[in-house]
Amino acid sequence: MIYDFEFRKNIKKKKLYEAIAKEILNAWDAKTPIEIKKRFLHLAKKYHPDINHKESAKKKFQDISLSYRILTQWDDSILNEKFSTISEFDVKIIKIKANINDEKSHIERFKNLY
Template sequence: MIYDFEFRKNIKQKKLYEIIAKEILNVWDAKSSQEIKKRYLVLAKKYHPDVNSSESAKKKFQDISLSYKILTQWDDLILNEKFVTISAFDIKIIKIKANIKDDKSYFERYRSIY
């Protein structure tokens, strides 16, 4: 059996990206893709650059769009895209909600992704 390290690395990154995406869209308890889509549309309307002209809103909108893309149509090319507004405080929240105990395995790699 061939052990594909690159594939396993991509799966771990995908899981981490999904955790971050769920945190950004606040869809931890979503049961269907329709609920995710509703939440995405609410946030997209609030932070769209045509509606909200601040620079932070533009970055937040990019994060929201990437999060929705990750949760609905995963593609390995997404690994090259980056979240813009993730902070150290956000990482703590993500760790708590996802029950991640092993800091180094996820979050040291998380820092190296960006």
């Protein structure tokens, strides 16, 4: 059996990106795409660069837009994009909240041996 390590890594990264997106949109309890869209529109109106002229609002709007794309129109090119307002500390908190383990799988441990 051949293991695609890159694919496994992308699945983990996708799970993390979805957790970050839910945190940004405050959509942990959103069950339908309609609820996610409502939260996106609410935040987009608040942080849109035409309305809010602060630099931090522009970055926040970029994160909100990326989060909405992650939760509604996923494609693997999103893995190359980065959140601008999320720090390493925030990522650790989100991992705890989303119950994402940092522990390596047995396959990844085996891969590191050779």
